[in-house]
Amino acid sequence: MKKLMIIDGSSLLFRAFFALPPLRSALGTPTNAVYGFLTMLIKLYEEINPDYIAVAFDKGRQTFRTELYSDYKGNRPDAPEDLRPQFSLIQDVLKAMGICVIEEEGFEGDDVLGSLSKTFGSSDLAVQIITGDRDNLQLITEHSHVFLTKKGISDMLEVTLENMEELYGYGPDKVIDIKALMGDSSDNIPGVPGVGEKTALKLIAEYDTLEGVYENIDAISGKKLKERLLENKELAFLSRQLATIKTDLQLPYELENFVQQFHVSEVKPMFETLGFTKLTPRLVQVMGNDSDSADEIGGLFAVQEEVSLDDLADSTALTPDFYTEKKVAIHALFDGKTPFRTIDSIYIFNGDFIVKTDGTNGTLLLDVLNGASTVITTQTKDLLEALGTDKPAAIRLFQDNGTPRIHDISLMAYLLDPTRTNYGYLYLTELFSVPSIATGSVDVECVSMVKALFAMNKPAVETVQREELWRLYETIELPLIHTLLVMEKNGIYINTDKLEDTTVRFKAELEEVQQEIYDMAGETFNINSPKQLGVILFEKMGLPVIKKTKTGYSTDAEVLDMLRNESPLIEKILHFRTISKLVSTYLDGLAVLINDRTHRIHTTFNQMVTATGRLSSSDPNLQNIPVRTEKGREIRALFSPGEGFDTLVSADYSQIELRILAHLSGDEALIRAFTEGKDIHRFTAAEVLGKAQEEVTSEERSHAKAINFGIIYGISDFGLSRDLGITRGEAKNYIDLYFSRYPRVKEYMDNMVKEAHETGKVRTMFGRVRELPDINSRNFNRRSFAERTAMNTPIQGTAADIIKLAMNKVESLLEEKGFTSRLLLQVHDELVLEAVNEELEAIKVLLKETMESVVTLDVPLIVDVHDAENWALVK
C-alpha cells in the first residue's frame, strides 16, 4: 500500500530546536533546528519510506481560534530568537528538496494535517502523521496513524487505532471531549476549572461525549464537580471547538503534488552554505535521486523498503522447511585470518524469513547450503573457507543436472564488466536495479543485504545469460573458486633457516653498498628517495638529465642504465636498489606472513581483479617472486616442499600466448613454426631477416623475441625502438617485415581493432568479454590504448581461460585419484605443486597430459614439467 507522510512542520522544528545545541552556519545563521529537522526527516524516510510527502506549517498568529477566543495560545511565549529565522529557512530547504510545503492563512498546521488526512486517507493510501503534539491523536483512523516524537529527535512512537486505547486509555474520538473538560495550558485552552486529566478521562469514559456528560449531569457524584461543570458549560463547549482540528479545509492539492522531486544539484549548494557537509549523501541514500547527478553521488538508487528486525529469527528456525529446495541468500561476517577464518555471524534469507545465527553449528550451516536449491551470495570463497577447515567446505557447487547451485553475484558482475575495482553491494544494487542497502546497525545492513541479494538473483542470471557469459561462469569461474581455495589453504612452505641466513647476508650487503654510496657521494642521504638521489646525481654531480617525472628528475633503472658509464656510483645505486627491493619486499615481507600454525605462506588468489581474466595474488603476491637475476633466485630458492612432501613440481605452458595468436589468427607460418616444434624467436628472426635459422645470431634472436613480445601487447614502433635501442624507423621496418612474414597476424590484429570499433568490446576464445569504452574516443591517447587492448586482451584472456580450465581439471583429478601431492600456486602460465616421491612420475604425466589437452588448438600446446628441491631449481 502507498503511504502519504504528513509532517507537522512547526512542531518538529520546535522539537529539533530544543533537542540540539546551538549551531550556526559560517555566515552566522542559526541552523540547529533545521539540521535536527532534516536528521529526523532522514530517520522518517528510513522507517516509513513514504510515497508521498507534505509538510504543514502554522500561518499567522491570528487564526479562527483566536477569533473564537482571543486568549487562545495567549500565554505562549514568543519563539526564541534563534529559532524564528529557521522557520523560513526550513521551508526554503524543503522546497529545494522538492517537498510540498503547505501553509494556510488563518489556520494552524494541525488543520492542514487533519484535512489532508481526511481527504486522502483510504484503504489504498495509508496516512502517517508526524507530530510532537498529542492533540493530533484525534486524527487517528483506520487509514491514518500518528507518529509522536518523544524525547530527543530519534525516538518515535507510532499510535494507531489498535494500540491507542492501550497506550492512553482512550480512543481518538475521545480526545476533543477530554480536552474540552481538562483544557490545555500550553495552548491556553481553558476547559472546566478544577477538572484535570483524571476527572476528564473518567467522565468521558462514562458518558462518551461532552453532550453525554451534560445530559447525565444529575447522575454525577460530587457536588462541587457538578457545580463547576454547570457553571462552565459554555467554556467547555468553546474549549472543545478550540481543540477540534479542522478536517474540512478545501486545499488545492492533488496527491501528485506530494510526490517528492529530489534533485541533488539544488540541495547540495544550499547545504554547503549551511555547513551541512555530511547530510547530502545521507539524503540521497534515503530519498534516491532524480538522476540529475548520478555520477556525483555514486549513482545510488532508492533505498530499500523499511528494514524491520522484528522478524529476525535465530538458528532454531533453520529447519529443513526453511531451506530445502529453496533459494536462499546468504551474507556472513567473519572472524580470524585468511585462509582459516570462521563465521562470526551469518544471515540467511529464504524469500520469506530471515535467520541470523553464529558459526557454532557448522553442520547445520552445511545442511542449509547443501539443502537449498540455489545459494545466492557474494562470498562464495569466504563461505567455503569458513565452513571448512584445512580444506574447503564440502558444498556442492552444482546440481545433479550440472547447473550451478551457487550464484555468486559479485563473480557474475565481474564477468559482465571485469574492469571495475570492486564488486560490492553499492555497485551490485545499481547494476541489477534493486533498492540499495539501508544504513543503520550491522543487523539492519546485513538484513538489507540478504534481501538485496535475493532480489538480484534473477536479473543477475538473466543478464549473464543474455551476455553469453553463463557458460564461462559454470565451466571455469565457479569451479575455480574451489581450486583457488584449495591452494590458499594448502599454502607453500618457506625454509625459515635459509630465510634468516639470506636476510642477514643481504642486509649486510645492503649496509656495505650503502656506505660505499655515501663515500662516493661525499655525504649521506636517503638512497630510497628519488628526490634526494636526483639532487646528488643531477645537481651535485652534474650528470645529464635523461628523463623527468612529474615531480622532478627520473632516476629509474632505464635512466641509470644510460648513465652507467658516467660514474661508478650508478652501478652502486642499481645494486642498492636491487638488494633493497629484495630485502624489504621479499625477505622482510614474506617473513611476517608465515602462518603461526602451519608455518607456511598462504597467499590470497583474487578472481575478480584483472581486466583480462588473469588471477592476481596478494598478501603476499606470490606471482612476482624474483627469477631473472641470480640474487633474485636466492629468494625463489627459499620456497621448498613442506613436511610430508619430497619435491616441488612446476608445469608451465611454453609460449602459450604466441600459440594462441597462431591459432586465433590462423597464420600459416606461425602455425608451422609451432607444429614443427621450432624455437619461435629464432624462427621469427630467420623469417624476418630472410636467412636460415642456423645463421641467426643471438642478438638477432633477442630482437625477434622483443618483437614477438611486442606483437602480443599491441606493438608500436616507438616502444620497440626503445626496447631494442634502435631508431624508430628501424623498428618500424622490423614490424612491417614481421607482418609481411605473418600476414594473417596483421589481419587478425586489424580485425580485432575493427570489431572493437564496431561492437565496443572484444572477447576471448571462451567468451570472456571486455568492453572498450575509449575505442571510439576522439582523444588519440585513449583510443590508441583501447586499440592495443583490443589486440592484447583476447590473447592474454584466452591464455587465462585455458590455464584456469586446466587447473580445475588438475585439481579434480588429484581429488578423484586420491593423490597426496597437491596444487600450491598458479603464476599465469605455470602451476606449482608439492609432490611425494611415490606419486612424482604419475603427477608429472597427469600435469602434462591434462594441461596440454585441456583445449585443442591448431597448434600443439606444450607444457614443460620439472621437479626440484626448491622453486629456483624447478626449470
Added chain:
DNA sequence: CGAGACACGC
C-alpha cells in the same frame, strides 16, 4: 593517508 616513483613477475 594518498599519490607518485620504483621494481618485481608474466
Added chain:
DNA sequence: GACGTACGTGTCTCGA
C-alpha cells in the same frame, strides 16, 4: 604528430 608493450602487487617517500 600526439602516445609509446599488456596485466598485476608491494614498498618506500613525501606532503597534505
